[in-house]
Amino acid sequence: MAPEEMDEFERELRQALERRPAPPGLKRKLMAQRSANAARGVWWTRLVRAGHTRGWATATAALLLLAMAGGGVRWELDKRQEQRRGEAAREQVMTALRITGHALNEVQTRLAEHDRQAGEGER
Amino acid sequence: MAQDWQPDFERLVDEHQAMVFSMALRMTGDRGLAEEIAQDTFLEFDKSLRTIKNAEHACWWLRRVTMSRATDALRRRRVRGMDLWVALNEQDGVTAEEKSSPLGARLEYLLTTLPEAQRAALILRYQEDMMPEEIAAMQDAPVATVKSNLQRGLKLLRAKATSQLKEFIRGA
Numbered sequence: 372m373a374p375e376e377m378d379e380f381e382r383e384l385r386q387a388l389e390r391r392p393a394p395p396g397l398k399r400k401l402m403a404q405r406s407a408n409a410a411r412g413v414w415w416t417r418l419v420r421a422g423h424t425r426g427w428a429t430a431t432a433a434l435l436l437l438a439m440a441g442g443g444v445r446w447e448l449d450k451r452q453e454q455r456r457g458e459a460a461r462e463q464v465m466t467a468l469r470i471t472g473h474a475l476n477e478v479q480t481r482l483a484e485h486d487r488q489a490g491e492g493e494r
Numbered sequence: 495m496a497q498d499w500q501p502d503f504e505r506l507v508d509e510h511q512a513m514v515f516s517m518a519l520r521m522t523g524d525r526g527l528a529e530e531i532a533q534d535t536f537l538e539f540d541k542s543l544r545t546i547k548n549a550e551h552a553c554w555w556l557r558r559v560t561m562s563r564a565t566d567a568l569r570r571r572r573v574r575g576m577d578l579w580v581a582l583n584e585q586d587g588v589t590a591e592e593k594s595s596p597l598g599a600r601l602e603y604l605l606t607t608l609p610e611a612q613r614a615a616l617i618l619r620y621q622e623d624m625m626p627e628e629i630a631a632m633q634d635a636p637v638a639t640v641k642s643n644l645q646r647g648l649k650l651l652r653a654k655a656t657s658q659l660k661e662f663i664r665g666a
Binding site: 380381383384385386387388389390391392393394397398400401402404405408 | 503504507508511512513514515516519520525529532533536537540595597598599601602605616617620621623648651652655
């Protein structure tokens with residue numbers, strides 16, 4: 372292969388490989404896709420961008436997860452405590468009702484006794 | 495200096511879309527796929543914009559990612575067992591304005607029949623005017639490998655052109 376022949380071939384190849392214009396709609400589609408992505412607002416993408424590095428993003432995500440898990444545990448404990456208080460209050464009301472019922476029964480018995488004695492006196 | 499550079503995505507798309515599309519088209523031989531690759535590459539570029547230091551870095555990044563995406567797309571096609579090559583000229587919707595000379599168009603088509611590594615080296619060398627050392631740095635490959643791919647690719651392309659395009663070669 373003679374060098375001049377090679378040069379000519381390479382020149383022809385270079386000419387054949389000139390850049391082609393991109394399809395007319397490419398930029399429009401691209402910008403639309405970009406806007407759609409931005410509008411979707413994928414929160415973790417934002418987190419990664421805001422964090423600058425993956426390390427920051429991972430640490431932030433881990434902290435978030437930890438906070439969420441902590442919040443969940445706290446909520447569960449609060450719920451149980453509330454339940455226990457509710458049960459104790461119910462128990463107190465029931466006791467009070469039992470005491471009141473007992474007192475009323477006592478009063479009723481005494482009144483009945485009093486009526487009976489008064490009836491016997493009149494006779 | 496690098497801190498002064500303010501990347502403008504839209505302007506960068508205007509500036510580099512022909513480069514990205516042409517590289518993808520010549521690697522895959524398929525306009526539809528090339529357009530998809532170009533879109534994916536630019537969307538990825540948008541995400542990485544913070545890491546881009548200057549205009550040269552942007553161009554380098556786009557070339558590298560386009561080649562990598564095109565190679566991945568070709569691999570996926572091979573796995574699916576699809577017919578790899580779609581003719582680059584009339585059958586594939588290329589307009590008359592886009593066509594180069596008849597010899598150029600044939601050469602462009604023959605390029606798509608070369609092995610992938612040789613094709614990539616020839617595209618970067620003759621479309622992008624990159625030196626073998628720059629191609630090697632971009633591909634993380636030894637310069638000797640790039641030079642070998644260029645030589646072999648040229649030789650094979652020339653042989654194909656000689657046997658298939660005699661009328662054009664004689665006329666040139």
